[in-house]
Amino acid sequence: MSEMFSMTDVTVCYDNVEAVRNVSLSIEEGQIVTVIGPNGAGKTTLLMAAIGLLASRGRMVFQGNDIGKMSVEDRVERRLCLVPEKRELFSDMSVADNLLLGSYSLRDRSGVQTTLGEVYDRFPRLKERQRQAAGTLSGGERQMLALGRALMAKPKLLMLDEPSLGLAPLIVREIFRTIASLRDLGVSILLVEQNARAALETADYGYVLETGEIVQSGPAKDLIHDPKLITAYLGGH
Amino acid sequence: MTSDIAAILGIDGIATGAVYALVAIGTVLIFTVTRVIFIPFGDIAAFTALTLAALDAKRFPGTGALVVILACLATLIEIISLIRAGEIRLLPRALLFYLVLPLAVVGAAWLTMRAEPPLAVRLVLALMLITPIAPLLDRIVFRPIADGSVLLLLTVSVALHYALVGLGLLFFGPEGVRTEPLTSFSAEFAGVLVSGQTMLIVIAALVFSGLLYLFFDFTLVGKSLRATAVNRTGSRLMGIRPARAGTIAYLLGSLMAGVSGILIAPVNTVFYDSGFLIGLKAFVGAIVGGMTSYPGAAIGAVGVGILESFASFESSALKDVIVFSLLIPILIWRSLASLHSEEEIEE
Numbered sequence: 001m002s003e004m005f006s007m008t009d010v011t012v013c014y015d016n017v018e019a020v021r022n023v024s025l026s027i028e029e030g031q032i033v034t035v036i037g038p039n040g041a042g043k044t045t046l047l048m049a050a051i052g053l054l055a056s057r058g059r060m061v062f063q064g065n066d067i068g069k070m071s072v073e074d075r076v077e078r079r080l081c082l083v084p085e086k087r088e089l090f091s092d093m094s095v096a097d098n099l100l101l102g103s104y105s106l107r108d109r110s111g112v113q114t115t116l117g118e119v120y121d122r123f124p125r126l127k128e129r130q131r132q133a134a135g136t137l138s139g140g141e142r143q144m145l146a147l148g149r150a151l152m153a154k155p156k157l158l159m160l161d162e163p164s165l166g167l168a169p170l171i172v173r174e175i176f177r178t179i180a181s182l183r184d185l186g187v188s189i190l191l192v193e194q195n196a197r198a199a200l201e202t203a204d205y206g207y208v209l210e211t212g213e214i215v216q217s218g219p220a221k222d223l224i225h226d227p228k229l230i231t232a233y234l235g236g237h
Numbered sequence: 238m239t240s241d242i243a244a245i246l247g248i249d250g251i252a253t254g255a256v257y258a259l260v261a262i263g264t265v266l267i268f269t270v271t272r273v274i275f276i277p278f279g280d281i282a283a284f285t286a287l288t289l290a291a292l293d294a295k296r297f298p299g300t301g302a303l304v305v306i307l308a309c310l311a312t313l314i315e316i317i318s319l320i321r322a323g324e325i326r327l328l329p330r331a332l333l334f335y336l337v338l339p340l341a342v343v344g345a346a347w348l349t350m351r352a353e354p355p356l357a358v359r360l361v362l363a364l365m366l367i368t369p370i371a372p373l374l375d376r377i378v379f380r381p382i383a384d385g386s387v388l389l390l391l392t393v394s395v396a397l398h399y400a401l402v403g404l405g406l407l408f409f410g411p412e413g414v415r416t417e418p419l420t421s422f423s424a425e426f427a428g429v430l431v432s433g434q435t436m437l438i439v440i441a442a443l444v445f446s447g448l449l450y451l452f453f454d455f456t457l458v459g460k461s462l463r464a465t466a467v468n469r470t471g472s473r474l475m476g477i478r479p480a481r482a483g484t485i486a487y488l489l490g491s492l493m494a495g496v497s498g499i500l501i502a503p504v505n506t507v508f509y510d511s512g513f514l515i516g517l518k519a520f521v522g523a524i525v526g527g528m529t530s531y532p533g534a535a536i537g538a539v540g541v542g543i544l545e546s547f548a549s550f551e552s553s554a555l556k557d558v559i560v561f562s563l564l565i566p567i568l569i570w571r572s573l574a575s576l577h578s579e580e581e582i583e584e
Contacts, residue, residue, distance in 0.1 A: 051474065053473070069323070073476045073477070076473075076475065077476050088471030089468070090463070090464045090467045091468070092467050093460070101460055101464050101472070104476050
């Protein structure tokens with residue numbers, strides 16, 4: 001497996017406060033990597049820097065290219081996609097239009113309708129509601145739409161920020177099943193989650209972020225049995 | 238007031254309102270995509286009328302020189318910002334869009350004018366010359382402060398209007414113009430004689446609004462503009478560049494303002510500074526529509542036109558006072574309505 005994405009000594013500041021400090025991580029092709037940690041650890045900040053919405057210091061390499069100084073739009077055109085915590089849907093527009101806009105960055109538009117069909121097959125609920133405004137969807141449907149919209153861009157690396165946030169347990173299971181199935185499409189995933197157990201069960205490799213620094217990392221199957229993590233994040237004693 | 242007079246005033250008001258509607262739709266388009274309340278839109282409409290009048294008089298309009306100066310300035314600013322960002326590879330594209338294309342438009346207009354073209358071609362030339370102005374002004378004035386507050390953008394927009402009025406005097410001179418009517422046709426509806434020019438104004442407003450609707454609903458670029466208006470961060474995450482969306486919005490908006498300028502030129506005498514009132518009345522219409530709704534802005538603008546028409550019959554001197562006084566109750570109603578909806582959201 002070749003390296004898809006890496007961060008080396010990445011630091012992100014809000015004014016003079018370092019929200020993320022010297023973080024290094026890497027993701028192999030087709031791998032699901034998760035970053036877990038408490039609220040306010042800097043997980044969202046890390047993803048915002050990775051997509052270019054926040055300026056950062058350090059080195060970021062995506063498919064062999066240094067993307068550290070690239071604009072958000074240039075990163076998206078290289079098929080690095082983010083599903084943000086707030087989903088950022090186009091609430092006044094229909095589900096179908098939201099999905100279509102997901103494919104905006106693709107220069108080759110010949111496969112757009114096929115991809116749309118695949119997204120509808122994956123999320124039949126979205127097909128049922130394709131004419132409905134995105135703002136009228138339920139929380140679970142919104143998350144499905146945000147995921148579906150990102151898939152329309154045929155991402156090589158998909159970054160997901162708290163995809164389970166605010167969703168019912170049944171929907172959370174469905175969302176994580178979908179995330180796991182994306183691996184079969186060859187999509188690499190960087191998953192940021194507070195639901196540490198679900199994230200580690202889905203991921204291949206995990207990083208633990210606390211107060212802006214990576215404090216632990218390892219294969220997900222090892223981390224899930226780590227006594228310290230069980231006490232801190234996995235709800236066990 | 239008899240019913241005949243009311244009908245005449247009503248038709249006159251609808252025609253004036255249709256012109257305001259085109260400018261109001263352009264104003265809403267620019268505001269939703271870029272957050273700029275583009276006050277100089279009326280100036281663009283007035284400059285189009287002045288451009289067409291110059292072309293009719295077989296003179297090359299001052300618009301040409303204005304576009305050349307703005308293009309050079311925009312290119313210089315773009316080159317400096319690209320060098321600062323270390324994006325030298327984008328220089329050829331910047332030169333093409335900010336220098337070569339505007340200069341090509343001016344060159345083509347200059348060459349075509351020498352052949353003494355018919356009215357239809359002169360109309361196209363006037364629109365061609367006017368459309369680069371707003372996108373170039375965007376690059377020079379608004380792009381460097383794109384992340385500023387709406388108030389800052391509005392303040393700069395007002396300052397830009399005054400700058401344009403000065404440039405208008407420099408490039409077009411102080412004389413007023415009235416172009417020849419686009420048609421001499423007229424017809425009688427329910428006992429009221431309606432001029433072809435009036436019909437043309439209403440038809441043009443309907444056609445251009447319809448085209449804009451089709452553009453927004455059926456093209457990917459149109460949808461990307463709507464997306465930028467609805468959610469800027471979300472649209473960036475789709476790879477939609479706000480600056481490009483802004484340029485398209487300015488191009489389309491200036492086209493709408495240009496068309497309204499062409500339509501109003503045979504009906505009203507237009508001076509270099511006539512644009513302010515046109516823009517301001519369209520702005521009142523746009524506010525009626527809440528600054529975000531195209532049909533709302535169009536209906537509001539037609540309402541302003543009708544009110545102005547009846548107000549000028551009752552008291553010509555007070556017509557503007559009456560129209561602008563309309564703003565106060567509308568703003569009170571709007572603020573109460575939005576307060577109510579916020580309470581509903583909180584529930």
